Amino acid sequence: xxxxxxxxxxxxxxxxxxxxxxxxxxxxxxxxxxxxxxxxxxxxxxxxxxxxxxxxxxxxxxxxxxxxxxxxxxxxxxxxxxxxxxxxxxxxxxxxxxxxxxxxxxxxxxxxxxxxxxxxxxxxxxxxxxxxxxxxxxxxxxxxxxxxxxxxxxxxxxxxxxxxxxxxxxxxxxxxxxxxxxxxxxxxxxxxxxxxxxxxxxxxxxxxxxxxxxxxxxxxxxxxxxxxxxxxxxxxxxxxxxxxxxxxxxxxxxxxxxxxxxxxxxxxxxxxxxxxxxxxxxxxxxxxxxxxxxxxxxxxxxxxxxxxxxxxxxxxxxxxxxxxxxxxxxxxxxxxxxxxxxxxx
Amino acid sequence: xxxxxxxxxxxxxxxxxxxxxxxxxxxxxxxxxxxxxxxxxxxxxxxxxxxxxxxxxxxxxxxxxxxxxxxxxxxxxxxxxxxxxxxxxxxxxxxxxxxxxxxxxxxxxxxxxxxxxxxxxxxxxxxxxxxxxxxxxxxxxxxxxxxxxxxxxxxxxxxxxxxxxxxxxxxxxxxxxxxxxxxxxxxxxxxxxxxxxxxxxxxxxxxxxxxxxxxxxxxxxxxxxxxxxxxxxxxxxxxxxxxxxxxxxxxxxxxxxxxxxxxxxxxxxxxxxxxxxxxxxxxxxxxxxxxxxxxxxxxxxxxxxxxxxxxxxxxxxxxxxxxxxxxxxxxxxxxxxxxxxxxxxxxxxxxxxx
Numbered sequence: 083x084x085x086x087x088x089x090x091x092x093x094x095x096x097x098x099x100x101x102x103x104x105x106x107x108x109x110x111x112x113x114x115x116x117x118x119x120x121x122x123x124x125x126x127x128x129x130x131x132x133x134x135x136x137x138x139x140x141x142x143x144x145x146x147x148x149x150x151x152x153x154x155x156x157x158x159x160x161x162x163x164x165x166x167x168x169x170x171x172x173x174x175x176x177x178x179x180x181x182x183x184x185x186x187x188x189x190x191x192x193x194x195x196x197x198x199x200x201x202x203x204x205x206x207x208x209x210x211x212x213x214x215x216x217x218x219x220x221x222x223x224x225x226x227x228x229x230x231x232x233x234x235x236x237x238x239x240x241x242x243x244x245x246x247x248x249x250x251x252x253x254x255x256x257x258x259x260x261x262x263x264x265x266x267x268x269x270x271x272x273x274x275x276x277x278x279x280x281x282x283x284x285x286x287x288x289x290x291x292x293x294x295x296x297x298x299x300x301x302x303x304x305x306x307x308x309x310x311x312x313x314x315x316x317x318x319x320x321x322x323x324x325x326x327x328x329x330x331x332x333x334x335x336x337x338x339x340x341x342x343x344x345x346x347x348x349x350x351x352x353x354x355x356x357x358x359x360x361x362x363x364x365x366x367x368x369x370x371x372x373x374x375x376x377x378x379x380x381x382x383x384x385x386x387x388x389x390x391x392x393x394x395x396x397x398x399x400x401x402x403x404x405x406x407x408x409x410x411x412x413x414x415x416x417x418x419x420x421x422x423x424x425x426x427x
Numbered sequence: 428x429x430x431x432x433x434x435x436x437x438x439x440x441x442x443x444x445x446x447x448x449x450x451x452x453x454x455x456x457x458x459x460x461x462x463x464x465x466x467x468x469x470x471x472x473x474x475x476x477x478x479x480x481x482x483x484x485x486x487x488x489x490x491x492x493x494x495x496x497x498x499x500x501x502x503x504x505x506x507x508x509x510x511x512x513x514x515x516x517x518x519x520x521x522x523x524x525x526x527x528x529x530x531x532x533x534x535x536x537x538x539x540x541x542x543x544x545x546x547x548x549x550x551x552x553x554x555x556x557x558x559x560x561x562x563x564x565x566x567x568x569x570x571x572x573x574x575x576x577x578x579x580x581x582x583x584x585x586x587x588x589x590x591x592x593x594x595x596x597x598x599x600x601x602x603x604x605x606x607x608x609x610x611x612x613x614x615x616x617x618x619x620x621x622x623x624x625x626x627x628x629x630x631x632x633x634x635x636x637x638x639x640x641x642x643x644x645x646x647x648x649x650x651x652x653x654x655x656x657x658x659x660x661x662x663x664x665x666x667x668x669x670x671x672x673x674x675x676x677x678x679x680x681x682x683x684x685x686x687x688x689x690x691x692x693x694x695x696x697x698x699x700x701x702x703x704x705x706x707x708x709x710x711x712x713x714x715x716x717x718x719x720x721x722x723x724x725x726x727x728x729x730x731x732x733x734x735x736x737x738x739x740x741x742x743x744x745x746x747x748x749x750x751x752x753x754x755x756x757x758x759x760x761x762x763x764x765x766x767x768x769x770x771x772x773x774x775x776x777x778x779x780x781x
């Protein structure tokens with residue numbers, strides 16, 4: 083993106099229709115109550131509680147937050163890998179949450195998923211070429227020779243040599259395995275790829291190669307990414323826009339330059355201020371906002387603003403009223419009763 | 428204690444001698460007839476109140492180095508060379524004598540705090556046990572001191588939390604409890620092996636703050652092992668970079684971050700995306716993978732991945748040589764590498780490259 087992206091983002095103009103539109107998405111997990119000697123009441127975990135965002139054609143939306151904030155659950159719910167308990171997910175104007183399994187299969191050609199763990203997400207007994215080509219069989223594309231040709235093509239695209247298609251996952255390094263996962267996701271030529279922590283299991287020198295690859299593929303194919311990650315440096319590097327989640331909600335979303343340069347939500351400020359910068363002089367002269375205590379339990383989340391129990395600005399209204407995402411200009415939305423821009427990096 | 432003083436910058440020696448000194452440490456593992464040369468000659472020392480960061484990627488040998496210092500390696504490990512804790516040789520020491528050093532002179536903090544805490548005793552019991560083992564405290568004094576240490580570690584309501592069990596704490600709180608116990612032992616050296624790796628970034632900030640308070644409180648030295656260069660930048664006086672079982676670069680934090688003299692360090696620094704700029708361009712990309720150390724190394728172990736390699740690199744392994752009073756590098760072309768912009772040699776063009 084160019085420097086002008088600081089004020090207006092080229093992809094998020096209101097006239098453009100989002101490819102993916104997520105509104106008030108809610109995913110609650112409820113355990114069954116138990117009777118008998120050991121009684122256990124039913125518990126509801128409010129994992130995702132009213133998440134809103136858009137994903138536009140050709141952009142990368144970074145979805146960041148810490149463990150348990152609901153970012154992975156949100157990503158999985160979009161593809162019905164988790165069952166949403168409320169809200170709406172529209173893809174090209176079509177509601178996905180009402181779709182039957184067979185109808186959803188059709189949508190999955192266009193929205194693909196890359197999993198975090200390059201070791202756990204590949205079947206160790208299946209050659210990688212077969213894993214990559216499996217979507218072609220499921221969706222009944224081409225004959226055997228055509229499928230093999232397509233597998234070779236997509237392997238070349240992600241930087242794997244097609245002659246390795248008969249090898250097994252254990253013969254590949256972590257970075258190469260993640261390329262296998264990306265190749266499998268791309269083989270149906272999807273509109274959207276949902277990437278769930280795609281580089282967090284990799285060492286930095288290997289991670290850089292996968293990030294470069296993902297960016298290159300986007301330039302080439304025009305695919306949109308929903309990039310779920312906890313690493314704020316990686317997210318700034320790859321994203322067009324960024325959404326920050328805390329305890330099941332999006333607290334701030336906007337063009338990445340806005341979010342990183344002038345965060346408005348106290349949680350975003352604390353999060354960014356905690357990221358260590360690999361530059362000794364700068365890191366040692368920075369002020370870090372150290373949050374008190376832990377994230378509250380999603381079983382019994384705080385009323386109103388969910389960050390208020392750890393927020394230095396909290397007032398009565400924060401407990402009484404849930405702040406809504408409000409656009410402060412240029413597509414920079416924040417859910418806070420007392421928003422105030424501050425530079426923390 | 429003269430054995431570790433050969434290279435100026437590796438030498439944490441003060442008038443009283445180093446607290447912790449590694450001299451040509453080697454560790455090999457054998458299993459099913461295969462031999463892995465995990466540590467291939469590591470020499471460095473740490474002075475009093477010094478913070479040394481040991482960085483490297485998976486398999487570089489950084490954790491094995493710290494485990495060797497504590498005699499915690501598996502039975503199939505063969506250890507050579509010397510590790511001295513407060514002047515006392517640790518290599519070859521009996522388990523009984525080792526356990527006296529652990530916890531008293533040296534405190535250890537691992538990635539998973541649960542490995543350091545006993546699940547069946549309360550946190551209060553564990554801190555008080557440590558306090559009474561080392562200091563002449565009665566129950567009341569020990570309890571008061573335990574509360575003070577938990578407060579220092581940033582545990583809310585410390586009086587109440589004394590009677591909590593480890594599982595009742597969150598991951599970050601547990602790590603802070605481990606640090607409180609470490610403080611109770613009044614160690615001279617703290618070995619922290621990836622202490623914040625499993626933690627979220629805001630929790631990491633809490634734990635690093637606690638660790639810094641612990642250093643001030645105990646006046647101990649710290650060997651911090653991590654792959655996170657940001658964490659190192661915030662705390663380390665000196666930085667050691669490990670690759671393939673050896674230290675390949677050593678210097679002050681400023682030497683390493685601003686004037687790296689080893690191509691591998693250039694690769695590491697250049698491959699980190701920047702959190703404080705909007706440059707979304709290509710990251711430096713180190714080709715290939717680290718070597719598997721099952722064969723004896725010939726030449727520089729980084730040569731196969733190095734854009735600057737020459738014939739000499741494939742023939743002889745460079746030793747760590749000084750490039751300044753504080754800075755050493757194990758590279759045949761260190762004086763040239765130190766002048767290059769960081770990461771540039773690994774720059775990739777805008778094509779999709781494998």
